[in-house]
Amino acid sequence: MDGIYFGNATKKFDDITIFENSTFRVDKGVTLLISPNGSGKSTIIYLIMGNYRINSGEIYVNGYNPVNNHRLAFLNTSLMPENPVYFGSGTVREHISLFSRLKGVASSEIYGFLSYFKMEHIINSRISSLSMGEAQILYISCYLSGNYKLYIFDEPNSNLDQPNRRRFAEAVKLKQLNSNSIFLITSHINDELNQQANQILTITGNKVRAFYRDDINIAYALKFYDIKTVEGKLKGLKHFMVNDSIVIKNASIRDIIDVIPESNIKEITRIPPAMVEYYENQK
Known part of the structure; x- marks a missing residue:
C-alpha cells in the first residue's frame, strides 16, 4: 500500500491533545495539510517520520509502521523536513554532489530544478552565504529530484517569494502528473498550492479532517x-x-x-x- 494511512489515531502530550480518533489517507495526487503554526502539523510529520509514537491507533507509511520498520517505510520516499541540513561544509556544488550520491538521484536533475527556479547563480556560492530563500530553493530542488512514490514537504514555501511559490506549485503539478507520485505538503499560508491539491487536511476540534477537491x-x-x-x-x-x-x-x-x-x-x-x-x- 503506497502512501500514508492514519487509522483511528490519537496523539497527546501529557494533558494536551493534538488530535484524537482521526482516520485519513494520503494515497493519491497532492494533499495539502493546512493549519496555523503550532496547531499540530509538525507533530503529524514527526509521527510519519517515526520520531514520535501515537498514543493509540495505527500509522503506516508505504504499508509499514514508520517506527518499527523505518527503513522499509522510507525506501521509496523523499522527505524534506522544515529545517533541512546541508551536506558538506563548502559550496552548493559540493552539497549537490554529496546529496546525489547519498540519495541516489541524478545531480543533473537537481541542477535542472535550480535552473527552473532561476537560481543558477548560486551553484558556486558557499552555502553559508545563501539567503534563506536561496537555501530553501536549493533544498526543494534536491528533494524534488529522483523517482519516488511518495514526496513529503514540511513548510516548503517558508522564505519563498510569490514567483517561487508559484514555480514550486507548478513543479509539484508536473512531477505528480508525469510520475503519478503521491505528495503531502504542509503549509500555513494561502498560496498557489491550494489550487494543486485534490485533498486538503485540517486540524480542528482535536480532529484531523479530510476534504476532497470535489467537496x-x-x-x-x-x-x-x-x-x-x-x-x-x-x-x-x-x-x-x-x-x-x-x-x-x-x-x-x-x-x-x-x-x-x-x-x-x-x-x-x-x-x-x-x-x-x-x-x-x-x-
Whole structure:
C-alpha cells in the first residue's frame, strides 16, 4: 500500500491533545495539510517520520509502521523536513554532489530544478552565504529530484517569494502528473498550492479532517466554541444561521480557515446541495 494511512489515531502530550480518533489517507495526487503554526502539523510529520509514537491507533507509511520498520517505510520516499541540513561544509556544488550520491538521484536533475527556479547563480556560492530563500530553493530542488512514490514537504514555501511559490506549485503539478507520485505538503499560508491539491487536511476540534477537491465548493456547517467572535469575520462569505451552526456556501476550506481561527472551530460538517436548499427554505 503506497502512501500514508492514519487509522483511528490519537496523539497527546501529557494533558494536551493534538488530535484524537482521526482516520485519513494520503494515497493519491497532492494533499495539502493546512493549519496555523503550532496547531499540530509538525507533530503529524514527526509521527510519519517515526520520531514520535501515537498514543493509540495505527500509522503506516508505504504499508509499514514508520517506527518499527523505518527503513522499509522510507525506501521509496523523499522527505524534506522544515529545517533541512546541508551536506558538506563548502559550496552548493559540493552539497549537490554529496546529496546525489547519498540519495541516489541524478545531480543533473537537481541542477535542472535550480535552473527552473532561476537560481543558477548560486551553484558556486558557499552555502553559508545563501539567503534563506536561496537555501530553501536549493533544498526543494534536491528533494524534488529522483523517482519516488511518495514526496513529503514540511513548510516548503517558508522564505519563498510569490514567483517561487508559484514555480514550486507548478513543479509539484508536473512531477505528480508525469510520475503519478503521491505528495503531502504542509503549509500555513494561502498560496498557489491550494489550487494543486485534490485533498486538503485540517486540524480542528482535536480532529484531523479530510476534504476532497470535489467537496471544496459544497457548503459547510460549522459550530464554534465562541460564536460571538466569528460574526464580524464572515462578511466576505455567503452564510446563514441554522440553529447553533453557521452554514457557509460556495467557499473552500481554505477560504474558511483564512478568516476564522481554527482554534475556535468546534465542528465542521459537509452539507450536500439538497440540504443547503432545505435549510435556506427554513430561514
